[in-house]
Amino acid sequence: MKRFKINLGFRIPQNRPLLTALVIAQFGLAQNKPNTEYKGVIGKTLAESKEYWSEPVKAPAGAPNVVWILLDDVGFGASSAFGGLIETPTFDALANNGLRYTNFHTTAICAPTRAALLTGRNAGKVHVSGFSHTILSAGFPGWDGRIPSDKGTIAEILRENGYNTFAVGKYGVTPDEDATDAGPFDRWPTGKGFDHFFGFLGSQTDQYNPDLVEDQAHIKPDGRHLTEQITDKAIGYITKQQKAAPGKPFFLYYAPGAVHAPHQVEEKWTNPYKGKFDEGWDVYREKVIANQKKLGVIPANAVLPERNPLIADWKKLTPDQKKVYARFMEVYAGYLTYTDYEIGRIVNYLKETKQLDNTLIFVAIGDNGASKEGTTQGTISQGLFVQGVSDEQNLQSNLDKIGEIGTAKGLNTNYPLGWAQATNVPFKNWKQDAHSEGGTRNPLIVHYPKGIKEKGGIRNQYSHVIDILPTTLDVVGIKAPETIREVKQDAIQGSSLYASLNDAKAETLHKVQYYYIFGNRAIYKDGWKAAAAHLPDSFAIKNSLGKNEKPVVSNFDTDVWELYNLNEDFNERNNLAKKYPEKLEELKKLFDEQAKENNLYPLIDWQDVFLRRIHNVGANKDKSLQQLIENVTKPGSNPNK
Numbered sequence: 133m134k135r136f137k138i139n140l141g142f143r144i145p146q147n148r149p150l151l152t153a154l155v156i157a158q159f160g161l162a163q164n165k166p167n168t169e170y171k172g173v174i175g176k177t178l179a180e181s182k183e184y185w186s187e188p189v190k191a192p193a194g195a196p197n198v199v200w201i202l203l204d205d206v207g208f209g210a211s212s213a214f215g216g217l218i219e220t221p222t223f224d225a226l227a228n229n230g231l232r233y234t235n236f237h238t239t240a241i242c243a244p245t246r247a248a249l250l251t252g253r254n255a256g257k258v259h260v261s262g263f264s265h266t267i268l269s270a271g272f273p274g275w276d277g278r279i280p281s282d283k284g285t286i287a288e289i290l291r292e293n294g295y296n297t298f299a300v301g302k303y304g305v306t307p308d309e310d311a312t313d314a315g316p317f318d319r320w321p322t323g324k325g326f327d328h329f330f331g332f333l334g335s336q337t338d339q340y341n342p343d344l345v346e347d348q349a350h351i352k353p354d355g356r357h358l359t360e361q362i363t364d365k366a367i368g369y370i371t372k373q374q375k376a377a378p379g380k381p382f383f384l385y386y387a388p389g390a391v392h393a394p395h396q397v398e399e400k401w402t403n404p405y406k407g408k409f410d411e412g413w414d415v416y417r418e419k420v421i422a423n424q425k426k427l428g429v430i431p432a433n434a435v436l437p438e439r440n441p442l443i444a445d446w447k448k449l450t451p452d453q454k455k456v457y458a459r460f461m462e463v464y465a466g467y468l469t470y471t472d473y474e475i476g477r478i479v480n481y482l483k484e485t486k487q488l489d490n491t492l493i494f495v496a497i498g499d500n501g502a503s504k505e506g507t508t509q510g511t512i513s514q515g516l517f518v519q520g521v522s523d524e525q526n527l528q529s530n531l532d533k534i535g536e537i538g539t540a541k542g543l544n545t546n547y548p549l550g551w552a553q554a555t556n557v558p559f560k561n562w563k564q565d566a567h568s569e570g571g572t573r574n575p576l577i578v579h580y581p582k583g584i585k586e587k588g589g590i591r592n593q594y595s596h597v598i599d600i601l602p603t604t605l606d607v608v609g610i611k612a613p614e615t616i617r618e619v620k621q622d623a624i625q626g627s628s629l630y631a632s633l634n635d636a637k638a639e640t641l642h643k644v645q646y647y648y649i650f651g652n653r654a655i656y657k658d659g660w661k662a663a664a665a666h667l668p669d670s671f672a673i674k675n676s677l678g679k680n681e682k683p684v685v686s687n688f689d690t691d692v693w694e695l696y697n698l699n700e701d702f703n704e705r706n707n708l709a710k711k712y713p714e715k716l717e718e719l720k721k722l723f724d725e726q727a728k729e730n731n732l733y734p735l736i737d738w739q740d741v742f743l744r745r746i747h748n749v750g751a752n753k754d755k756s757l758q759q760l761i762e763n764v765t766k767p768g769s770n771p772n773k
Contacts, residue, residue: 191294191381192609196582197491198383201475204242204302204392207502209557210468214575215423216555217416218465222476223577226495228588230579234429237596238500240571240649241564242335245499245597246304250285252601252624256730258283261648266308270746274731277307278319284616286601287325290383293610298369299326300362301387306333317348330365337389339396340540359388363474367481390471393546395463395538402466402538409461412446413554420557428590430558437560437705442508443550456530460510460547463538489581492607494600498574500563502556506546512536513543558703564670566649567663569704583607584633591632593640598626606630646726651737655723659699662719664691670738686739693720
């Protein structure tokens with residue numbers, strides 16, 4: 133049998149003859165099948181033949197550069213661009229010369245948001261209902277953490293249409309098993325359409341000693357802050373590309389680890405905030421909601437939700453509590469302002485090189501709501517699920533090590549829960565809470581001088597992270613491809629925001645959206661939302677670790693569903709479940725339909741994770757829960773273990 137070669141754009145494993153045969157059958161390939169795309173003439177001699185060279189792929193004439201910026205763990209009320217008390221002058225300038233989208237949604241946690249963003253499809257549809265981490269994935273189509281080839285990324289689409297593609301920062305959707313220098317690399321960024329990647333593959337990393345990757349190899353960090361390094365790389369990639377091919381458009385995906393834990397930043401960025409938060413989180417909330425009303429990013433009659441019962445009245449805290457809690461917030465604020473500065477370096481570079489006017493920039497200020505993972509006391513180097521330590525002990529430890537907050541010594545620094553609610557104004561709840569706007573609603577800025585006429589406009593259309601990809605394609609002038617590297621593509625699920633760029637009253641095209649994060653769930657349709665919080669949540673499970681208490685039995689059937697009319701009650705203060713039971717049942721049925729359509733079943737919750745009910749195979753089979761938790765959350769550990 134003669135040897136032959138085929139190029140499908142993906143690997144066929146060796147010693148898999150059946151798979152090879154299936155691929156050949158699927159794509160109509162055969163040993164002697166002629167190349168039907170060849171348009172030349174092949175004769176016996178050169179004189180009888182005619183050469184053919186296909187034209188190089190080019191982007192549409194005048195196509196813009198595209199920059200997607202995705203921050204990590206930032207609530208709706210943090211940045212000054214949306215009324216927060218943390219200075220972000222770059223975001224302010226982009227918003228004031230572009231558009232603020234006030235009704236934009238993420239999935240409520242990082243990996244599903246990133247998978248949905250990159251593919252324009254729901255997280256479950258692309259197999260990332262959870263994470264790509266071993267401990268947080270399961271062997272089901274919606275849960276294995278492996279984005280399929282038939283659900284191509286924006287980078288793959290743009291690269292096949294004449295763009296160069298670069299990614300820097302956090303990737304977060306490479307399976308742990310693949311994240312070594314031995315690969316396989318098809319689920320690394322370079323295997324998903326990016327010409328170059330510089331950053332980290334996991335969910336969290338030390339900003340001064342990151343688990344750093346460039347292209348397809350781990351490299352040694354140089355000791356500088358990671359955000360500075362990724363900015364340098366981004367500018368370097370663009371500079372080299374423009375020198376080699378002036379005017380060729382590029383796509384940059386800029387996703388810093390900021391401001392996810394660990395909060396690490398130089399003192400020159402935190403010093404301006406000394407004393408700024410001494411009034412506490414209750415006063416912060418009141419100031420921010422007033423600012424948001426003035427900006428017009430929330431209704432003028434908006435009312436602040438009550439303080440969460442888990443959070444103490446600031447006035448009743450001890451001086452020691454106020455001291456350490458305020459310091460955590462000073463560091464967080466400095467970290468966000470520093471991140472804004474680094475993004476400003478890219479914006480200024482584009483302006484100086486006369487590329488800014490024809491660059492489409494999306495800035496999603498957060499991949500979920502503000503983080504609740506800092507616990508009620510805040511953390512410096514404590515593991516997220518450390519056992520047997522009381523709140524009083526944590527507070528004393530934080531006081532003793534207050535000088536480490538924000539430094540390289542703080543390996544898991546995260547602010548207390550009170551500041552998470554404060555930076556999530558005007559919503560209740562926070563990250564992980566897929567049932568709540570506080571977990572899913574994030575600020576979005578769109579800046580495109582060449583294509584957007586209005587400066588500083590407000591847009592209130594309902595939108596979701598899966599809408600960014602189709603909007604980008606519409607602006608660029610590219611249709612969603614039927615195939616990518618000969619693989620037939622599944623349909624894009626997002627709805628384009630293109631019409632709204634120059635029409636504030638454009639119809640909302642995104643009509644239905646489900647949400648689900650480890651038990652918490654919701655369904656949205658035409659302004660109505662049904663939502664259910666699920667117990668035990670991660671707080672309850674954390675509190676039970678290391679104790680001999682019998683765990684609370686998880687039961688999805690006993691979860692209480694609530695109903696909200698977001699058109700009239702945008703921050704979910706008036707539960708209408710008893711008033712409109714038929715509407716609630718209609719939406720619950722719709723959730724079931726969406727769950728089936730998007731591979732969400734079986735429903736997996738935090739208890740399934742911590743009781744080791746999933747992915748309990750291979751090298752993980754004999755490991756205890758505590759061993760796996762330590763691998764992922766132990767300060768200084770490699771999050772890809």
